[in-house]
Amino acid sequence: MPLEQLQSWITQYGSAAIFCLLALGIVGIPIPDETLLTLTGFLIFKGTLHPAPAYLSALAGTAIGISISYAIGKYGGTRVIRRFGQRLHITDDRLRRVETWFQRRGKWVLVIGYFVPGIRHVTAIVVGSSGVRFGSFARFALAGAVLWSACFVGAGYILGEEWNAFAQLARPIALAIGALAVFSVVVYILFRRRSAR
Numbered sequence: 001m002p003l004e005q006l007q008s009w010i011t012q013y014g015s016a017a018i019f020c021l022l023a024l025g026i027v028g029i030p031i032p033d034e035t036l037l038t039l040t041g042f043l044i045f046k047g048t049l050h051p052a053p054a055y056l057s058a059l060a061g062t063a064i065g066i067s068i069s070y071a072i073g074k075y076g077g078t079r080v081i082r083r084f085g086q087r088l089h090i091t092d093d094r095l096r097r098v099e100t101w102f103q104r105r106g107k108w109v110l111v112i113g114y115f116v117p118g119i120r121h122v123t124a125i126v127v128g129s130s131g132v133r134f135g136s137f138a139r140f141a142l143a144g145a146v147l148w149s150a151c152f153v154g155a156g157y158i159l160g161e162e163w164n165a166f167a168q169l170a171r172p173i174a175l176a177i178g179a180l181a182v183f184s185v186v187v188y189i190l191f192r193r194r195s196a197r
Contacts, residue, residue, distance in 0.1 A: 023061040038156035042156040044156070073124060
């Protein structure tokens with residue numbers, strides 16, 4: 001989706017556009033989520049959007065999108081992904097990677113998965129199909145949504161007029177943050193195991 005189109009929709013429809021676009025993007029529709037969040041931060045910086053409704057609509061859109069993905073996994077299982085995944089740009093390779101991560105790291109994948117483009121669309125489906133209860137899923141998914149959306153909306157606000165340069169690097173930055181988060185979780189788990197001994 002062109003950047004000009006995103007900006008036009010957000011400027012015209014405000015928080016409602018942010019909510020709808022993020023909900024669709026998290027489910028798997030090809031919308032540049034990080035760019036959308038960074039643009040939101042920039043529009044807050046410019047005074048076009050009010051901070052609280054803009055951020056809360058981003059958070060709500062993310063939460064609804066990830067919950068829909070969870071429901072797809074819970075009621076349709078991974079067979080839905082294997083059948084319709086290509087339409088949502090979800091490949092068998094991505095699905096296998098998320099399944100492996102989930103087996104190793106459990107629900108923390110929900111927090112980290114937001115920062116890995118192409119993976120966040122699949123994490124909730126895998127978790128839903130694995131039988132995890134919604135309450136347990138929601139705690140981790142919401143924590144990830146708060147962290148992810150705050151990082152990119154905050155970056156757009158802090159960078160101001162330079163937001164566009166950052167937006168072009170959003171995917172590599174998200175991957176770097178995701179890698180750092182994975183590393184932190186691994187270190188934490190190893191530290192706890194060593195302490196338990």
